[in-house]
Amino acid sequence: MSPPRSRSGAVATVFRRALTAAGRLFLGLVTGMLALVTAAATLAVTASCLIGVGWFLVRPWLRVIRAVADLERRRLARFGEPVPSPYGPLPTGIAEGFHDPSIRRDLVWLVSHGVAGSLVCLIGFQFPVNAVREATAPLWWTLLPPEEAGALNGLVQITSWREAFIVAATSPVWLALWLVVSPRIADFQARWGRRMLRPHPGVDLSARVSQLTASRAAALDAHAAELRRIERALHDGAQNRLVAVAMLTGAARQVVRRDPEQADPILERVQDAAEQALAELRTVVRSILPPVLENRGLAGALSALGADCAVPCTVTVDVTVRCAAGVESTAYFVVAEALTNVSRHSGANESAVTVRRTGDVLRIEVRDDGRGGAAAGDGSGLTGIVRRVEAHDGTARIDSPVGGPTLVEVELPCG
């Protein structure tokens, strides 16, 4: 900060800092109370794990904790440098969760901010509150019932005008504390919060790097697999059909000289082969970038998929802003694969596709009421889903207990 040019400028700066500090501390108090409540609820969730039900709550609850911590990160970022979020995808197993440093750090932060952070913010915020309250004591003490009208947080009762003015006279002390101490308290609290909420210097960054490396490798893998798939489709499909066209044309020319009658059935097969080649080319093209996606957008394309599904399917698409073409075509592929699985294996009576864009995340859910037991194994469509989603740095979860129902949940970043 550059030094203020004049005396009045310096005073203005001090007051501005004090006002900002009051706001920071108030918001800190809010997130502190939230953290306290969350910490208490975390205890409850942990306790409920002892009787079993809690295990189902762990993952959603970790999301809640992350949301609370992110809220505090946003508060800290508002009044200073941004605090990078350390989160990778949620751990999938208990052992992995125990080793996830971000979860440990979050829990420590939750308790410390909930208890100590709230207290510190409360004290810092007390100064401006008291300064205003005591200064205005002569204005309001008569309006309140005698036992309510007090100063110093109710420690001293105001019973007369004289006392009211004495209380008002203490206001400059609070004002001074506010101007001098509150900003320091706010700074102290922010430094502390930042230290706890930023990614752990070594571990978390390396985790993020390895996560990015993995997603990049997955992208390359998926890309190579995709090229291989296209090459195979072209080779086994269109190319072989065209070879047949060349071959049978040769046969027809051979025959036509001797017996034109005999050439006709061969020419018919030539025509069939050419038509098949065209059909297969269309299929390949559609699998690369479905034209329906281009023409009718994600909503239209997915509705068409739903309508084609052998199992009655409700499609809900809530996407107002279009996503990148790659994300849309992955979303389309995910739904297409999932619905193919539904029609082929699930034995379901009905299915539902929900696609929603929240901020920079596209959430896709495909559920059915079939027999369940679906798993991503070698060569299954679900593996393809996981691969393609990971290539976009997204997450895919397949929840399919034996006996059903099946839920495929995919989140794709689309910022």
Next chain:
Amino acid sequence: MRVVIAEDDALLREGLALVLRAEGVDVVASAADPDGLLAAVSAHRPDVAVVDVRMPPTHTDEGIRAAVAARRAQPGLAVLVLSAYVEESFATDLLVDGSRGVGYLLKERVGRVSEFVTALRRVAEGGTAIDPEVVSQLFARRRSADRLAGLTPREREVLSAMAEGLGNTAIAARFFITDNSVHKHIRSIFAKLGLSPDGESDRRVAAVLRYLDAT
């Protein structure tokens, strides 16, 4: 000439059999995979096997491996490999055990029926048929190799024709020159490439390919 066909695509398999039968070739069996080919070869002892490169299970080079195995099981079996695209390493794999009765052609050559059947007969009689596409790929790769740079354009044309498996008379006919000048060109090519001249066509091809592969 008795032929066994191995091709996993049913339409192509039937088309091939149709074309060959119409030309009076005796197609004794057709198979859809490498095992079927080996079984058909041992059951029918054909003169020549026509084999697709890509077959189940992995659709990569099963055909080449099956062809090599079939030749080991029945020495002297001629093999004509068909492929949707050319890959020179396939050609060299095939030629490892010698070039007598080996052919490697693009699938669409089948459409030029009389040329295809001529090549097939040449292979069945112990000759060689290498697709011009393979040869030009080899040449493209080796073009910078300095020794080939010493050849005249005509000598290079003659060398490609030799690599395809054409005999002197066929080469003379293709370039409208006399047999004598073909001889002269070949002697000159061998001299420039440091190869001892040899009359047998398949050994010439082997020498050419081996030379190309070794450098």
